[in-house]
Ligand code: AHG
Ligand code: MN
């Protein structure tokens with residue numbers, strides 16, 4: 001069978017009226033920007049792009065040089081295309097409208113330009129996460145508030161993982177599909193159509209060092225996983241934690257598992273570490289489109305009504321049966337406490 005490129009996939013989806021021409025072109029621009037980021041990440045120490053930028057972001061985190069560079073690549077690639085009205089990024093305090101000298105389009109693009117950036121300097125996979133929303137029809141000058149739409153409103157979501165191979169994983173609401181970058185041709189080739197997450201799993205992903213800070217139902221849930229065959233779950237579990245959400249989610253889309261970043265009392269005011277708009281929501285759409293489930297521990301992630309651009313949320317996502325099991329621990333705890 002002849003290779004299906006990202007371009008051909010998008011053209012065929014447009015021909016089937018599943019995607020509008022300007023959204024197709026927007027996704028092509030984002031994919032092109034990810035190729036540029038892949039080149040920069042791939043240079044490592046030879047590209048002078050490792051280490052800290054010496055600046056901080058709205059999250060209160062020190063920025064890596066590649067955080068800043070990736071952000072700039074995405075902003076520049078999307079400025080002149082005419083498909084976008086505004087961008088929002090983990091690395092920018094507020095959303096940014098497309099400059100006045102360029103035509104504006106009908107979409108809002110949100111991204112985490114470089115996810116897992118603590119792993120850059122130790123040469124572990126990192127990635128770019130993006131989410132696309134419609135710009136409300138009557139809005140000419142988009143502001144932060146116009147981005148505050150639930151995950152169900154996403155018209156496209158995806159990530160690019162810069163690992164041994166560079167892969168783009170995308171959904172436009174019609175399944176989740178993976179494309180591998182053919183570096184010689186410079187094109188993304190479909191290599192895993194219709195990714196499906198197994199309903200059940202024996203593998204969980206969580207940062208165990210926070211265990212003593214978790215709330216009771218989370219302690220009990222993970223305690224039962226660790227009890228293995230002799231415990232209430234009746235089977236042994238394996239653990240993985242890469243500390244790059246893109247890499248952990250890619251493993252789960254490929255072979256199943258549950259990924260958890262729960263609330264912890266280290267910083268009680270923070271509902272979680274991960275950001276709803278450009279980490280949890282795009283990953284949750286990809287996971288649901290692959291037959292998995294995504295929740296904040298109590299409710300469906302994609303139904304959450306956002307209140308702030310950089311708001312954080314607890315994240316449970318992956319194999320449907322396991323996410324539902326984790327939710328039961330939390331919902332039963334709440335019912336007993338009520
Ligand atoms: P980012 O590099 O964009 O800030 O995201 C890092 C996130 C996510 O990728 C990962 O799952 C999580 O931080 C890891 O957190 P810990 O270092 O606390 O394990
Ligand atoms: Mn991130």
Ligand code: MN
Pocket residue numbers: 067090112113114115116117
């Ligand atoms: Mn980031």
